[in-house]
Amino acid sequence: MTVAILFISLIVFLLIGVPIAIALGASALLTIYFTTTLPLTIMTQKAFTSLDSFPLLAIPFFMLAGILMGKGGVSKRLLNLATILVGWMIGGLALVTVVSCMFFAAISGSGPATVAAIGSFMIPSMREKNYGEGFSAAVAAASGSIGVIIPPSIPFVLYGVIGGVSVGSMFLAGILPGIILGAGLMIVSFLISKKRDYKPEKRINYSTKELLKALYDAKWALLIPVIILGGIYGGIFSPTEAAVVAVVYAIIIGVFVHKELSMKDLYDSFREAVVINATTMIIIGLSISFAYIMTLEQIPASIADFITNLSTNPFVILLVINLLLLIVGMFIDTISALVVLTPILLPIVTAVGVDPIHFGVILVANLAIGFITPPLGVNLFVASSVSGVKIEKISMAILPFLLSMIISLLVITYVPALSIWLPEFFQK
Structure with a gap:
């Protein structure tokens, strides 16, 4: 019942x-009211x-x-560097767009946020050069998904x-998988561009001096992950x-180095961060309340028994979990899914010998694909808002990129070294 x-x-x-x-919180509240003797205040207690x-x-500081x-002029410097690196190729x-999103x-x-920042520059540029409007928006939407894999990653913090x-x-652990995903998207972009004869954006021969200048201009942005x-x-x-530290660094660079961050920009940035974080915290709090009810009813244990009864082979279990996560990502946002599913799935995979760090990458990579799969597909809606292209057209154009990301996911899933090599190397 x-x-x-x-x-x-x-x-x-x-x-x-x-x-x-709200749906997660409301369903948990109804369940408490009708089927338990727990006080309704348990919801607020768990959320708090x-x-x-x-x-x-x-999370809010990142x-x-x-x-x-x-807002501090970093995006255009990264775009300039990416243009010199790959803009001379077919479909430049x-x-x-892909390389800039990775940066x-x-x-x-x-x-x-990655789709909005890079897409607002690149989607209009691609459309001006007669790239298909659906393709232009789809590239930005798919590439933005890498934003939750390459560090610093908000979902990784939560996991x-x-x-x-x-x-x-x-x-x-997210560095190499993020590069794998980006490389796959670049291959798809190149093949489609070659088939449709999308010309290079810039001349082929850039001098070493120009490359070094672009690197120098973007140095403050490139130092962030290093710091x-x-x-x-x-x-x-x-x-x-x-x-x-990243916030203080961003303010110093934007105000005193690039000198493109005004007091109004600072106010707008803080206001935007507060609004986004308020939404995020509500999602986390109510998701944990929902997860609490699931734990009370031993639903995680039942799901674990079901999956392990299917097979005890790690290969098969990871395949089943990937299929489950791909479906979940179509309907539930990343943060809610992480909060609800991590306590359920992590004990299952660790019991069959999967490293928790490796599984975290698998989990977030799956949910990153959810950013571009309807009906939720948050990145699709952001790209549609930025570009003015109908969501249906972007959804059709996204299919080759979706296939590429699924192939990359399988590589990440079944080659654990991609996720655990760097953490192990730095722990030595």
Whole structure:
């Protein structure tokens, strides 16, 4: 009865268009009211205690750092560097978009933020050069998904907190998988551009001097991941403190170095970060309340038994979990899915010998694909908003990129060294 009310009410809420976070909280509340003797205040208690966490403070600060960097002139310098690196190739603008998103991912930690920052520049540029409008928006939407893989990554912070895994190790683990995903998207962009005869954007021969100048102009942005990872693994500061350092660094660079961050920009950045973080914290708090009810009813244990009864082979279990996560990512946002699914799935995979760090990368990579899969597909909506292209057209154009990301996911899943080599190397 309890399980029926919990999931039927959740489905009903989602079908009538209730936001996912509210739907999770409301279904948990109804379940408590009708099937238990627990006081309803347990909801607020669980939500509050779940947010009373020092490591979670990294999330709003990384959000703020990304916004400040976007407004402080970093994006255009990264775009210029990417143009010199790959803009001379066939489909140069599409390749520039992918590379720029990979660079910006090392600043923002957010998929939608990466799409908004890079897409606002690159989608209009691609359309001016007669790239297909659906293709232009799809490249930006797919590339923005890398924002949650390449460190610093907000989902990695959350997974680390929930799963009891080192956030610093998760950051290192995301570097190679992020490059794999980016390389796959570049290959697809190149092949489509070659087939459609999208010409290079710039001349072929860039001088070493021009490349060095572009690197020099972008040096402050490129130093961000070095400072964050170097500080964490050098024992200088914790991941949360690293997020605060990133904010201070972003303000100094934007105000005093690039001199493109005005007082109004600072106010707007803080305001935007507060609004986004308020939404994020509501999602986390209510998701944990939902997860609490699931734990009370031993639903995670039942799911674990079901999966392990299918097979005890790690290969098969990971395949089943990947399929489950791909479906979940279509309907539930990344943060909610992480909060609900990590306590369920992590014990299953560790029991069959999968490294928790490796599984964290698999989990976030799966949910990153959810950014470009309808009906949720947050990146699709951001790209549509930035470009003015209908969501249906972007959804069709995204299919080759979706296939590329799924292939990359399988590589990441079944080649654990891609995720665990760097953390192990730096721990020696």
